[in-house]
Amino acid sequence: MTEDEAAPAGVVEQGSRNLLMRVMAALVLAPLAIAIAYAGGWLWAALVTLAAIGLYVEWLTIVGARTPRVMAAGIVTLFGAAVWLEIGWIGATYVIVALGVVVAALLSPHRRGWAALGGCYAFAALIASIAVRLDPVWGFSALMFVLLIVWVTDIGGYFAGRGLGGPKLWPRVSPKKTWAGAIGGFVASLVVAAGFGAFGVGKTAPLLLLGAVLSIASQLGDLFESAVKRRFGVKDSSHIIPGHGGLLDRLDGFVAAVVLAAIFGVLRGGVDGVGRGLVVW
Numbered sequence: 001m002t003e004d005e006a007a008p009a010g011v012v013e014q015g016s017r018n019l020l021m022r023v024m025a026a027l028v029l030a031p032l033a034i035a036i037a038y039a040g041g042w043l044w045a046a047l048v049t050l051a052a053i054g055l056y057v058e059w060l061t062i063v064g065a066r067t068p069r070v071m072a073a074g075i076v077t078l079f080g081a082a083v084w085l086e087i088g089w090i091g092a093t094y095v096i097v098a099l100g101v102v103v104a105a106l107l108s109p110h111r112r113g114w115a116a117l118g119g120c121y122a123f124a125a126l127i128a129s130i131a132v133r134l135d136p137v138w139g140f141s142a143l144m145f146v147l148l149i150v151w152v153t154d155i156g157g158y159f160a161g162r163g164l165g166g167p168k169l170w171p172r173v174s175p176k177k178t179w180a181g182a183i184g185g186f187v188a189s190l191v192v193a194a195g196f197g198a199f200g201v202g203k204t205a206p207l208l209l210l211g212a213v214l215s216i217a218s219q220l221g222d223l224f225e226s227a228v229k230r231r232f233g234v235k236d237s238s239h240i241i242p243g244h245g246g247l248l249d250r251l252d253g254f255v256a257a258v259v260l261a262a263i264f265g266v267l268r269g270g271v272d273g274v275g276r277g278l279v280v281w
Contacts, residue, residue: 030151037133037143042086044133049082052126054247055255058237059118062229062248065111073104074119078126085130090271097123125255128262135275141201142275146214146261148192150254153185153215154222160184174226182219189215196279203281210264210278214257221256225249 036047056074060066077100085093101123105116132146133139161181169177193211197204225248229237238246261278269277 033147034144037147038140040133040136040139045082045086045130048126048129049078051129051247051251052078052082052122054240055125055251056118056122058246058248059121059228060115062232062234062237063111063114063118064232065108065115065118067107067109069107070104070115073100073107074122076100077104077119078122081123081126082130085127093127097127121255124259125251128255128259131262131271131274132258132265132278133275135269135273137276138273138279139275141196142261142265142278145193145196145201145207145211145279146258147254149189149211149214150218150257152188152192153218154253155185156188157181157185157219170223173223173230177223185219186212186215189218202279206281207279210261214261217260218253218257221253224256225252 033047036043053075056078057066057071060070060074077096080096081093081100084096101116101119104119105112108115129143133143135142157177158181161176161178161184164178164180164184166178166180168175169179169182189211190208193207194204196202196211197207201207225237229235236245237248240246262274265274265276265278267277269275269280
């Protein structure tokens with residue numbers, strides 16, 4: 001007897017509706033994200049900035065540090081960082097980010113450490129997402145590599161976990177995640193990485209290793225966000241995306257993966273060649 005067969009009819013029906021909403025939302029949002037990623041430039045920077053603002057506000061809401069002054073400080077800093085990063089003022093970007101984190105923490109009446117951590121989280125997501133795409137030649141390929149790894153890790157994990165069930169991965173943090181789901185998502189990421197190698201975007205062996213590392217990072221990012229929500233007794237970061245919850249719920253794995261990818265790209269290709277450093281071997 002499967003988990004769905006053992007569950008009450010109302011629970012099964014609700015789960016089916018939730019899956020349908022997830023699929024419909026993905027069918028709308030994924031092509032839109034890919035199109036904007038392909039366009040790059042200021043359009044991609046604008047999307048990433050809006051997403052980072054959403055991440056920041058949701059984080060503050062979860063940890064109970066959301067006040068108008070703290071939000072304003074973070075939002076202004078995110079806009080400034082995006083503009084300066086897009087025009088190539090890398091040093092100025094780091095300065096404004098550091099100042100923004102400090103100011104937001106000082107303005108918070110309580111839980112200043114959590115407010116500062118939320119700022120670091122949103123700023124890291126912003127900077128990494130723009131940096132990976134900046135390379136005019138390899139930026140789109142590198143960004144799509146990260147996006148697809150994260151997406152198939154999530155999708156593979158969802159269906160493998162529901163279909164196979166089995167032991168829980170970390171029940172204290174995320175009761176629904178299973179080892180089968182984690183392995184299923186990991187295997188799916190290797191298929192995507194092999195596909196990039198087969199189409200000539202880098203060498204297969206290094207891309208397989210990179211895909212594996214990013215898949216693990218994505219799953220750890222998901223668990224990290226779940227741990228934060230559980231720490232503050234929150235189920236969903238918000239309800240902005242039908243079937244998915246909030247931006248934090250949807251982008252937690254991507255944030256972890258893209259930040260790690262950006263670091264790796266900088267180490268291999270420098271600050272001006274993050275995309276090339278990520279996928280060209």
